[in-house]
Amino acid sequence: MHPAPSVIIFTTFSGLGFGLLFWLGVGALVPGGLSAFIWFTIAYVAAVGGLLASTFHLGHPERAIKAFSQWQTSWLSREGIAAVATLLIMAFYGAGLVFGGTRFAALGWLGAVGALTTIFTTAMIYAQLRTVPRWHHWTTPALFLTLSLGGGALLGGQVSETIGLLALAGGLQLYAWAMGDKRFQRSGTDMDTATGLGHIGKVRAFEPPHTGTNYLMREFIHVVGRRHAVQLRAIALGLGFVLPVVLLLLPFSHIFAVFAVFSHIAGVLVVRWLFFAQAEHVVGLYYGKR
Amino acid sequence: MTQLPGPTAKKLGLVIDLDTCVGCHACVISCKAWNTENYGVPLSDQEPYGADPSGTFLNRVHSYEVQPAQGTAQLVHFPKSCLHCEDAPCVTVCPTGASYKRVEDGIVLVNESDCIGCGLCAWACPYGARELDAKEGVMKKCTLCVDRIYNENLPEEDREPACVRTCPSGARHFGDLGDADSDVSKLVAERGGFDLMPEQGTKPVNKYLPPRPKDAEPQIDILAPFLEPIAQDGKGFVGWLDKALSALPGGAK
Amino acid sequence: MSLDQPPLDTSPFVSDEVRKTTCYMCACRCGINVHMKGGKVAYIEGNKDHPVNKGVLCAKGSAGIMQHNAPSRLRAPLKRVGPRGSGKFEEISWEEALSLAVDWLKPIRDTAPEKLAFFTGRDQSQSFTSFWAQGFGTPNYAAHGGFCSVNMAAAGIYTMGGAFWEFGQPDWDHTKLFMLFGVAEDHDSNPIKMGIGKIKARGARMIGVNPIRTGYNAVADDWVGITPGTDGLFILALVHCLMKAGKVDLDYLARFTNASVLVNDDPKSEQYGLFLRDAAGQPQVIDRRTGMLAAWNGMGVEPDLSGTHHAKGITHRPVFHRMADRYLDPAYAPEAVADRCGISALRIRAIAADLARVAFDEAIELDRTWTDFRGVTHTRMVGRPVSFHAMRGISAHSNGFQTCRALHMLQIILGAVETPGGMRFKPPYPKPATAHPKPHCKVTPGQALDGPHLGYVQGPEDLCLDDDGRPIRIDKAYSWENPMSAHGLMHMVISNAHAGDPYKIDTLFMYMANMAWNSSMNVGGVAKMLTDQNADGSYVIPHIIYSDAYSSEMVAYADLILPDTTYLERHDCISLLDRPICEADAVADAIRWPVVEPDRDVRGFQSVLCELGARLDLPGFVNADGSQKYQDYADYITNHIRRPGIGPLAGFRKGADGVQGGRGDVNPDQLQTYIDNGGFWIEHVPESAAYYKPFSMDYQNWAVKMGFYDVVQPYIFQLYVEPLRKFQAAAQGIGTRQPPDHLRGQIAVTMDALPIWYPPFEDGHVDPVEYPIHALTQRPMAMYHSWGSQNAWLRQIHGHNPLYVPTKIWEANGFQEGDWARVSSAHGAITVPVAHQASLNENTVWTWNAIGKRKGAWALDSDAPEATKGFLLNHLIHELLPPKGDGLRWANSDPITGQAAWFDLRVKIEKSGIPNEAQPVLPAITSPVPKAPRVLAWKVGK
């Protein structure tokens, strides 16, 4: 899949933002006044910024309101609803903390569930796609959730939670990569099923339908070199998981914490770049590109 | 609306004969031409005269080479447009309801005025049957020429998809695949029509007819060679000829 | 959510009006319905009533709207202001353009009309343009047939009175086995696809003989991946097998072919190899009823296929005996040819057996009575349901004429021509060589030529030679180098004019031919010849006038451009006098008419010729009072009379009792009637005349009634072509008109009266070990030569072209996807992208034809893929063969017809680095048209 900056930014930052909202909601940190305002601003900038970024790839963002209508079937619609609902709930919850210095715990817990739901629905947008075997797996929501919660915890200064969650996420990520590399092959979709010609012999794409490019090729066919991928995975793992954990394990320092946050964000950006760039869509088969 | 209507009784679709398609791209262009002028926004082209021309097409013809374990490689031309799946994942993923499957005939359409151009439906389609128009930012796909097949402004005989009407070799057939007695259903039954990527669970309505077996290898039977010689050279031939001619009517010389 | 669906209008408005005219995105001439909205072209579809396409339309046809609106359209007459080839022009008025043309042309017409060479390309108005050239008085006129497929046309005419494509077609409704030789797309594009669809639907079988398995050959049930240039050998091996097994249609051969005609068999006789004729000059057969000599066409005669005749010490044997002697020779046995053809002997035998089985064991019969020209009535029509079709794959070789002849012989011995299930002619064909004119070339300053330029020679006496035996025509057509060059040799015009051989010319006038690019053999060389200057700075070819509708590569090389309209903006006439659009069951012709008016200062070329003809005072173009005779082409189409009762259009003429087809007087409402009738006219062949056309009295009488010819002229198929023997005899020293010595050997070998095979000439001129690979081009179905690339939709399908390489060569060179290769011939080299194809003859590489474009042409950006990755094979081809040390340069053409031997090309290939661009790169030309838009969303309705 084409690793569009808008979706990479969206998944990375809205993940962090909702992760942080989760910790705020459950009351892992209960700031008040100005500090609450700052915490919530960080969370909202990340969450809303991410969501806004995602609208950049829309052809008609002005019609975005329509996207709330199809919650019965569409994960994207559900995500939209969950995100807005969560943001609204947490706005009230946050207002309570900032202005009233009161924590409406029920509201917080509701917001936390909303944040989890949002993260889960985001993940399900990808995981539901049978057309992208690498994504079509429980590890996708599992990773989105652990990463968001881990990142949120890191942002929110929840050291031990962060260490635990990031370690878990790192492990999951390694597993997802290893499994993901084989999943296309195991999906049962191949040149033979795509063309139905396998009973005659070995099928090979001969001439593409157009010598130029097209939307499908731009959107779905992206090939990452093997060596390049291994390097990027190492970088992603190092920056996103190992380094933050190591920094947190060191005696606490604000500098380290800030480094850990930036390192983590950079790592997740790479993780997400790989998430898209390495995701092989079955349509590539028709172009002989799988 | 992104809920699927459930199995529709009428399943309009195409049957594409891979044994007959010569890969001429006529269907590609007539589709482009009809749908540029008709349903929804025009199918635009970017850098149409430039270094990297690309545009929106609803139907594209691929070609594949197939190498049998034994014998010569074959070439198969392979047109592909929306298959109007019964379990259309492109419909259920759509957040706005722009994407829908018609109850009355199963045609899968995009209501362009509701489409936000998120592209998710194209992600969900295994066949590459949807393309986001780069100029208008809305999703385009084969409409099965819904604006032709019922169009009372067209003569009755023209109420069929543009691509079917134009196909010079008659490799494209249009009809109701929900009716077992329709011509298309019979064709599918006779010729062993198949689904693309059945494992994706989309239950395509469009069917493909497989190429017929090719390149029957000659088998020589020593006892009955292909053609029994009647002579070995010109002289012998003339002898045979005289006999053969006298056997023809009016031949007694 | 509910399942309510948005409201949808399933009966939207389609168009204000449908205007029916004829497509011209290629020469197939399908009928189109042009849907108009607000006076603009909104959508183009096929016309269901039209005889050619019956509603279907190819990709090019459907994309016509993009051609009609292409930014490459020329906008006004152009006068060159920069050096030739630079593309620098200024727009001028029509008055200035026409005066300039007259200034150049008038003096030559008055003193030496041959100094005008007028050649037309992809044109469909040859009966009109040749009429103009005839009026001018130059012998130097032809269309592009000489480099296209004259071998196919001439071999067909000489052998059986018609060829394939627009002259004949398989009996799609009855055939059971269809064999296709060397066809990628054909002129009969849609009809062939429709035909293939038809036979597939019936479950009939198709065999494709082609080094390349794409397109039609991909859907063939059997693919025979023959080695290029060896089809003749393969076909003669089939003939060998069939004759050896006696699987030939003796009755048909005896009655309807000259297999029964007696030939002088005495090698010492001056008449050796010529027919025995009676006092009236009629070839003789032996009548089985009497055992006596009789004219082939005598009433009631039953020609004997085997009877010989001895008189005055000379033996005359029927042609069929000669055929037996020749084709039963073991040299034609499958085992003897298998290696050269790249087809196993077993396969050849199996195909021969299939042909025999289907032709004879699965014969069909129609219950139709018909009477032949000998007065014999037949109660049934016996069909041999095998049919053949072939095109440039067998004709564009230096042995193409004889190969095409061999194929015709094969179908004839099976009794499969003009019989049910076989190959059928389309009226006004069949028409034997003797019913065509002979070439004319008598030049008189200030006057018309003595007759039509092109025709069919019957022997050396008909050649266009001066008293010294030198060619009279600039292209050397009808000279000893290529005596039967029935379509001229357009590919030799520029090089001969440049060399001043046989003489220098003053003005080169061309129409609709991209001679500086894809229709040139030797692109770089031609560009040099067109720009070459004398010592005084003048151009070696002093004036070049060219008519094109678009900004093609050739435009840059002209001094004066006469911009044409697009095909939707003008009148055209698809005439029976020219290239017919008929079907086997019907005669038909058609028009184009301006469905929209041009929005630029352009004029239909034929209308311009009407005015130019008048300004030059050409006979036929002025009235008695000196005024312009035809105001425009529409006027000419309506009012021109060729022969009494015959005009450009055969439909809706004025008869005694109203409007009639065929013969008749001028009808002032003719064009409007065509328009009202959908742009065409059609009349059906009577059922009793549907088959056996050359021999059927019903057909012959109908043909005379319709005006195809003036008297009935039945004929028999010429398996043995006597005129060929006459040339051969001349080469052997017989007769007064003698070839130059250096050509004797070639003529004696190649101009054999019975089909033969000899290796393509290039094989003898380049080292087959150094250049072991055959290199071919194929027509892409969605592109028409160079025109297609200006089409925004089509160029997305074919924006560049790889060289396809078979597995053996691919692996030997260690090629990988994305690699490039240097490909060289004895003449030049190109560096191009390669791609792998397994379904390909193992010694053949190929690419799509004419995708590569020159920078600056066609209103494309100069970094367009057509110019950076696309390429032409033409850089490797030359109009002359490389020297072989005999001091001569031999033409890269068929020695009989002069057909350009495009497909004889041999190359070698090696992996190269990846250059920036496909090599060679020619400098960009300045575009004479404005820049094209960056985005297109072409919707004319609201």
Ligand SMILES: Nc1nc2c(c(=O)[nH]1)N[C@H]1C(S)=C(S)[C@@H](COP(=O)(O)OP(=O)(O)OC[C@H]3O[C@@H](n4cnc5c(=O)[nH]c(N)nc54)[C@H](O)[C@@H]3O)O[C@H]1N2
């Ligand atoms: N390597 C290789 N070369 C080949 C061949 C091959 O097989 N291989 N095939 C050969 C054959 S058979 C042929 S016929 C030639 C064809 O080659 P060309 O005769 O050069 O044909 P085109 O490229 O179709 O176009 C001729 C010109 O006609 C112009 N034109 C188009 N429409 C109009 C119009 O309405 N009016 C006017 N006035 N001009 C118009 C186009 O702009 C173009 O410049 O190529 C030959 N060249």
Ligand SMILES: Nc1nc2c(c(=O)[nH]1)N[C@H]1C(S)=C(S)[C@@H](COP(=O)(O)OP(=O)(O)OC[C@H]3O[C@@H](n4cnc5c(=O)[nH]c(N)nc54)[C@H](O)[C@@H]3O)O[C@H]1N2
């Ligand atoms: N779409 C489209 N249609 C066209 C044209 C076009 O440019 N585009 N051009 C028109 C013109 S001008 C012409 S002349 C016709 C030509 O129509 P075709 O004759 O069909 O044209 P080519 O593409 O030259 O095809 C030649 C075929 O012969 C094969 N071949 C080459 N050498 C041999 C051989 O030795 N033996 C055998 N058996 N096969 C061989 C090649 O592989 C190729 O498939 O098409 C006309 N129709």
Ligand code: SF4
């Ligand atoms: S082919 Fe693709 S776009 Fe069409 S219905 Fe099926 S999934 Fe949807």
Ligand code: SF4
């Ligand atoms: S692109 Fe349009 S039709 Fe497709 S899912 Fe998004 S809103 Fe629905």
Ligand code: SF4
């Ligand atoms: S049915 Fe209509 S929209 Fe669909 S591919 Fe055919 S022409 Fe295009």
Ligand code: SF4
């Ligand atoms: S129009 Fe018909 S033959 Fe041509 S590519 Fe399309 S399906 Fe195939």
Ligand code: SF4
């Ligand atoms: S074959 Fe195609 S381009 Fe040629 S006349 Fe017919 S529709 Fe037009």
Ligand SMILES: [Mo]
């Ligand atoms: Mo041609």
